[in-house]
Amino acid sequence: MGSTAMDLSSVKVVVIGGGLVGAMEAIFMAKRGFQVDLYESREDIRTLEHVSGRSINLALSIRGREALRLVGLEDQIVGGGIPMHARLIHGVSGRKSAQPYGKEGQFISSVDRRLLNETLLTEAEKYPNIRLHFYHKMVQADFDNGVIFFTDKDGSKVKACPDLTIGCDGAYSTTRRQMMRCGRIDFSQEYIPHGYMELCIPPKEGKFAAETNYLHIWPRDEFMMIALPNQDCSFTCTLFMPFVNFDEIEAAGGQAPVDFFRKYFPDAIPLIGEKAIRTTFEEGRALPMVSVKCSPYNYKDKVVILGDAAHAMVPFYGQGMNCGFEDCIVFNQFLDKFNNDFAKALPAYSEHRNPDAKAICDLAMYNYVEMRSLVNSRWFLFRKRVDKFLSWLMPSRYIPLYSMVTFSRIRYHTVIQRWKKQDMIVNKGLFYLLCLPVIIAGALTLKRFKPDVFSWLKFSGKT
Numbered sequence: 001m002g003s004t005a006m007d008l009s010s011v012k013v014v015v016i017g018g019g020l021v022g023a024m025e026a027i028f029m030a031k032r033g034f035q036v037d038l039y040e041s042r043e044d045i046r047t048l049e050h051v052s053g054r055s056i057n058l059a060l061s062i063r064g065r066e067a068l069r070l071v072g073l074e075d076q077i078v079g080g081g082i083p084m085h086a087r088l089i090h091g092v093s094g095r096k097s098a099q100p101y102g103k104e105g106q107f108i109s110s111v112d113r114r115l116l117n118e119t120l121l122t123e124a125e126k127y128p129n130i131r132l133h134f135y136h137k138m139v140q141a142d143f144d145n146g147v148i149f150f151t152d153k154d155g156s157k158v159k160a161c162p163d164l165t166i167g168c169d170g171a172y173s174t175t176r177r178q179m180m181r182c183g184r185i186d187f188s189q190e191y192i193p194h195g196y197m198e199l200c201i202p203p204k205e206g207k208f209a210a211e212t213n214y215l216h217i218w219p220r221d222e223f224m225m226i227a228l229p230n231q232d233c234s235f236t237c238t239l240f241m242p243f244v245n246f247d248e249i250e251a252a253g254g255q256a257p258v259d260f261f262r263k264y265f266p267d268a269i270p271l272i273g274e275k276a277i278r279t280t281f282e283e284g285r286a287l288p289m290v291s292v293k294c295s296p297y298n299y300k301d302k303v304v305i306l307g308d309a310a311h312a313m314v315p316f317y318g319q320g321m322n323c324g325f326e327d328c329i330v331f332n333q334f335l336d337k338f339n340n341d342f343a344k345a346l347p348a349y350s351e352h353r354n355p356d357a358k359a360i361c362d363l364a365m366y367n368y369v370e371m372r373s374l375v376n377s378r379w380f381l382f383r384k385r386v387d388k389f390l391s392w393l394m395p396s397r398y399i400p401l402y403s404m405v406t407f408s409r410i411r412y413h414t415v416i417q418r419w420k421k422q423d424m425i426v427n428k429g430l431f432y433l434l435c436l437p438v439i440i441a442g443a444l445t446l447k448r449f450k451p452d453v454f455s456w457l458k459f460s461g462k463t
Ligand SMILES: Cc1cc2nc3c(=O)[nH]c(=O)nc-3n(C[C@H](O)[C@H](O)[C@H](O)COP(=O)(O)OP(=O)(O)OC[C@H]3O[C@@H](n4cnc5c(N)ncnc54)[C@H](O)[C@@H]3O)c2cc1C
Pocket: 016, 017, 018, 019, 020, 021, 022, 039, 040, 041, 042, 057, 058, 059, 060, 136, 137, 138, 139, 168, 169, 170, 171, 172, 173, 174, 175, 196, 238, 306, 307, 308, 309, 315, 317, 318, 319, 320, 321, 322, 323, 324
């Protein structure tokens, strides 16, 4: 159903989910001129009180920034975030090693998740052709007849009859589940044995208690912890650890959490505080991490899913939101390409985006395995130094994997292809570098004990 500019306002689009991607997508659709209704199951987060020390932050990089630029929010969000120009690796001895992320001006931004979501919702509300409906949970859909059912705050049923439904309702998406009832949707999900728990490094005398413009990483093989800075001079730490370890610490209680930190993250204890470590473990629960893949992302010209609803990934690349925001860019490009003809744009978007989203899900899982299996601070640094040397040696031919993902918009599946090619070159180079001296030394030794050993090499000149 291609539409000309004049009658787009009669095209009704429903966005399911008012999280980061849903709010972003609503703005993209409103900018096209559609009539947009966004339905969010929870309350309007802008009405909730702020609880200090409970800030959750996210790493925003180029892919997410481009979507923010397209909706006119990049400067505001990046300006309100904290740039992280380098990684700061914390060794168990307390030794710290900094390594810049890349060239000058290449940084990732630590942004407050709630502030980002609130800003996107407020921006969406400015559009006269967007209506936000909170406390509306999508419970059922009859996509073939274009009817979506919600329950509102007091449990009564609400109905919507959109021309297009866009599911941005997260990893446990109801939209995806409803699609699977009517279309041939392949689906897989994988929970990893690790959980995560957030802790807070409060400000010290009103200032940051640790180095500010860094992504702090404590790599400890099976355990990993990161800390990202917040605007209020605190840091939000995320501890990644197998649930079995969380359960052991919880079962032991008392000083067990502090003893655990004393063994693995001793330098973090004075930053977080022993009491806060104890209460965080007593009051909090480790949360699960799931990887979700599915295909296709659409059902006919009726519904498409974006963000975690389509591809939830483990957070070991800091790309989930960035990828979801990039979904909004790419989907918009396909609506441009097919002049809002949903019957063409939806399948074409799904076919184009699926391999990329699957690639970043795989890369995030690869990082989880890599960073867990024997990546302690020494090995972490060694790997990064090798990357840095190779990108210095072959600047146009070698871009570190992390840089391709984080500081470029090279399609994710192309990143993997290029990484594999680079790896082959590096492995060949290392082979010659390490084996050539051995071959030469062997030949010289042979020559010394059997001078005529290479006589067959001499060209006799006889024809
Ligand atoms: C520990 C951790 C760290 C992370 N760090 C980063 C990072 O550094 N950088 C990064 O880019 N990403 C990061 N991510 C990933 C990022 O949080 C997600 O990719 C992103 O939030 C996905 O946004 P979304 O809008 O697709 O889904 P969600 O954020 O899950 O939002 C879905 C929304 O839909 C609503 N909803 C659900 N069901 C219904 C329904 N039936 N009807 C109506 N509404 C519904 C929900 O209430 C919610 O508001 C991290 C994730 C985790 C777990």
